[in-house]
Amino acid sequence: VGMTRRETGYVSKKFIKNQFCAGKISAIGIRTNTFFTQPFFCRTLNFPLSICYYEYERYIEEELSMESIARKLDIEKKYSYADYLTWSDDERWELIDGVPYNMSPAPILDHQRISMELSRQIANYLIDKTCEVFATPVDVRFPKGKKKNDKEIFDVVQPDIIVVCDQDKVEDYRSCLGAPDIAIEILSPSTASKDCLKKRRLYEKNKVKQYWIVDPDEKEIYIYKLKNNDSYGTPEEYTKSDKIKVEGFEGLEIDLSLVFRKGIKENSGKI
Numbered sequence: 001v002g003m004t005r006r007e008t009g010y011v012s013k014k015f016i017k018n019q020f021c022a023g024k025i026s027a028i029g030i031r032t033n034t035f036f037t038q039p040f041f042c043r044t045l046n047f048p049l050s051i052c053y054y055e056y057e058r059y060i061e062e063e064l065s066m067e068s069i070a071r072k073l074d075i076e077k078k079y080s081y082a083d084y085l086t087w088s089d090d091e092r093w094e095l096i097d098g099v100p101y102n103m104s105p106a107p108i109l110d111h112q113r114i115s116m117e118l119s120r121q122i123a124n125y126l127i128d129k130t131c132e133v134f135a136t137p138v139d140v141r142f143p144k145g146k147k148k149n150d151k152e153i154f155d156v157v158q159p160d161i162i163v164v165c166d167q168d169k170v171e172d173y174r175s176c177l178g179a180p181d182i183a184i185e186i187l188s189p190s191t192a193s194k195d196c197l198k199k200r201r202l203y204e205k206n207k208v209k210q211y212w213i214v215d216p217d218e219k220e221i222y223i224y225k226l227k228n229n230d231s232y233g234t235p236e237e238y239t240k241s242d243k244i245k246v247e248g249f250e251g252l253e254i255d256l257s258l259v260f261r262k263g264i265k266e267n268s269g270k271i
Contacts, residue, residue: 004053081141082150092137095199098154103191105145110185110216117259118184118214122163125252131165131181138162139175140183142206148177155202158182160214179203181248184212201222209248219260 024231078098087093089120092103107115116133122133140162142155162180164170169178195213203211204226211224211232219240224232225247238244240260246252 008014024130028119051186078154081156084156085150092158094158095156096194096202101194103158107186107188111160111188111193114214114216114259117261118254119161121241121254121258122161122252125249126163130167130172131249132162133163138159140180141175141177142179142202143177144151155206159167159199160186176194179206179208181207181208182210182212182246184214186214186216200232203232210246214259216260221256 010076036091058243069105078099079095080098081095084093084095084100094101094103119133119135126133136158138158140157140159141153142157143153146151156175159180161184163174163182164176165181166178166181169176169180182201185191186198187195200211200213207226207230209226213222215221215226221238221244223244224235224236225237227233238256240256242256244254244256
């Protein structure tokens with residue numbers, strides 16, 4: 001790249017992650033201790049290019065570890081939902097454009113607490129309504145056009161939470177076929193880049209009306225909404241003191257002080 005450490009400066013992983021998931025950085029490159037594993041590619045809306053040059057060793061190790069699991073399969077092959085159904089239930093997988101991604105290991109407890117509380121608040125609101133909320137593991141299949149055969153579907157993901165209002169999309173009782181109204185992903189170290197970039201593009205392409213990215217570390221939520229031009233704009237940002245009035249669901253208000261509350265032991269000082 002032709003820049004030295006002194007010329008570029010280095011910023012924190014936390015800063016980069018926040019800017020990336022907030023849509024202020026559209027792509028990132030990774031630097032290890034001794035070499036660039038890929039060229040830096042960084043576009044920012046509000047910052048100079050040099051702000052994206054940073055150390056991120058642990059992140060690339062996690063990404064490569066996840067990919068190496070997937071590469072036990074034939075990396076030259078484009079896998080379909082039909083292939084996916086033959087794989088072991090002991091591992092959770094996703095397919096994006098036919099490329100398999102292993103989702104192991106299981107989410108940590110904070111991840112589960114957030115998922116349960118978000119699901120609870122949404123489910124309470126949806127009582128006696130036609131929309132439904134589902135928590136992972138649940139497959140979302142994105143067919144291309146009218147190609148709904150399992151062998152012709154190459155995008156299958158498992159969002160942490162989905163809200164589906166069109167009952168035709170869940171009529172086969174296997175999974176959701178087509179775009180949910182809301183998809184929610186809770187970040188973890190091994191999936192953050194996929195959730196913030198690849199899945200965001202996938203959900204945008206398939207016209208998911210709202211895509212929520214939940215950051216447990218920073219206790220923030222970014223909400224992408226589909227605009228009239230069928231693309232996501234700059235996400236709305238919410239912190240743990242906010243209440244989210246959910247667009248399209250009159251009267252649904254998500255209390256983030258409950259979503260991001262501390263564990264029982266931390267709150268009470270007792271085990």
